[in-house]
Amino acid sequence: MTRTHPGRFHIAIPGPTNIPERILNAMHISSEDQRNPEIPNLTIPLYKDVKKVFKSENGTVFLFPGSGTGAWESAIINTMSPNEKVLIYRYGQFSHLWADMFKRLGLDTEMVEREWGTGTPPDEVEKTLKNDTHHEIKVVCVTQNETATGVTSNVEDIRKAMDAANHPALLFVDGVSSIASIDFRMDEWKVDCAISGSQKGFMLPSGMAIMCVSEKALAAHKKAQLKRCYYSWEDQIATNKDGYFPYTPQIPMLRALQESCNMLFEEGLENVFNRHHRIAEGVRKAILEGWELNLCAKDRYWYSDTVSAIVVPEGKDAKEVLSTAFNKYHLSLGAGLTQVAGKVFRIGHLGDLNELQASAFINGAEMAMIDSGINVKPGSGIAAASEYWRESLNTNYEKFKDNRNTKVA
Numbered sequence: 001m002t003r004t005h006p007g008r009f010h011i012a013i014p015g016p017t018n019i020p021e022r023i024l025n026a027m028h029i030s031s032e033d034q035r036n037p038e039i040p041n042l043t044i045p046l047y048k049d050v051k052k053v054f055k056s057e058n059g060t061v062f063l064f065p066g067s068g069t070g071a072w073e074s075a076i077i078n079t080m081s082p083n084e085k086v087l088i089y090r091y092g093q094f095s096h097l098w099a100d101m102f103k104r105l106g107l108d109t110e111m112v113e114r115e116w117g118t119g120t121p122p123d124e125v126e127k128t129l130k131n132d133t134h135h136e137i138k139v140v141c142v143t144q145n146e147t148a149t150g151v152t153s154n155v156e157d158i159r160k161a162m163d164a165a166n167h168p169a170l171l172f173v174d175g176v177s178s179i180a181s182i183d184f185r186m187d188e189w190k191v192d193c194a195i196s197g198s199q200k201g202f203m204l205p206s207g208m209a210i211m212c213v214s215e216k217a218l219a220a221h222k223k224a225q226l227k228r229c230y231y232s233w234e235d236q237i238a239t240n241k242d243g244y245f246p247y248t249p250q251i252p253m254l255r256a257l258q259e260s261c262n263m264l265f266e267e268g269l270e271n272v273f274n275r276h277h278r279i280a281e282g283v284r285k286a287i288l289e290g291w292e293l294n295l296c297a298k299d300r301y302w303y304s305d306t307v308s309a310i311v312v313p314e315g316k317d318a319k320e321v322l323s324t325a326f327n328k329y330h331l332s333l334g335a336g337l338t339q340v341a342g343k344v345f346r347i348g349h350l351g352d353l354n355e356l357q358a359s360a361f362i363n364g365a366e367m368a369m370i371d372s373g374i375n376v377k378p379g380s381g382i383a384a385a386s387e388y389w390r391e392s393l394n395t396n397y398e399k400f401k402d403n404r405n406t407k408v409a
């Protein structure tokens, strides 16, 4: 974009997110020979570090050129055979697109509609799996964070439901807008394919599919009959074990990913999650208490710590808020997608972000809403958020984090 305005253009979309200077600098390097003998010094420790981000000891990481969508495809074609059955709940544009991909790749897709603003229901998963006595369902899919509606599903609860049903299906989790921002535990939750991309919590440009797969997924891979080529795991495994790739890797991105892991570990993963929660709570105070508007997410159980979707009052147009924010205040807010287009706008609050940056998002969104004829009290958003942040930034943060994902819907 041509810069015609001084100062910072604020990015309040749920990806791509802000790229920290350290990561920009890490990418700014001359070309390197991808077969040079020092490449494994970069890649072997990098695989270990990425696994740590997924909280996995036993998993295998794959880094493909592509994006989150490519990681979805890789998970499917490497573990499944034609017409096998998959269970997926649809409650937003991303879970919709994932279900659509299963269909287009020739899988028997049991897609269950859920109200947008809710997520994957553990109790229904348990019931469905208990009824599947012949174990026809091979994969259960969960979009951990539905970016279109600002809804987080509780993967731990879903794992418990699968265990309660004593069902052997693989568990696939789309963590594109949650991994590295919201707690995720690959091994503890026995996730089989965890899928992410580079441009959200990892704070990188888009262009990389990042995934971690379990030993159980690798066993399924040995029997999987779907055709695959570029995204095949066997080709990666054959070369990755020595620190190389079956084709030319994007080395600047790999160096940037290493810097991203360094930054996440320096802050500490738990601190990263707490920071996301704290910023998100402040944004929610602005929306619910300051502006007295509704979130698309129906209940605290579903609240997302990386993105909030705000419902504009009946008769008002969220698109006008977006265009005013962009043109007048140099702020990119997230659009409402498909079913909620024009009805919601989104504030992405993930990645390289702090409270004062989020304050700019709140202020910009508030001014754009008032310009668009939405009746919110000037200054009310920031008043609510800043009170919360002043308090929660005290050292006794512990007392503020007890209400995450607690109430059952």
Ligand SMILES: *Cc1c(COP(=O)(O)O)cnc(C)c1O
Pocket: 015, 067, 068, 069, 070, 094, 143, 145, 146, 147, 174, 175, 176, 177, 197, 198, 206
């Ligand atoms: C962004 C996103 C995707 C798509 O990822 P791309 O990198 O755009 O391919 C998939 N799922 C979720 C939940 C997302 O937020």
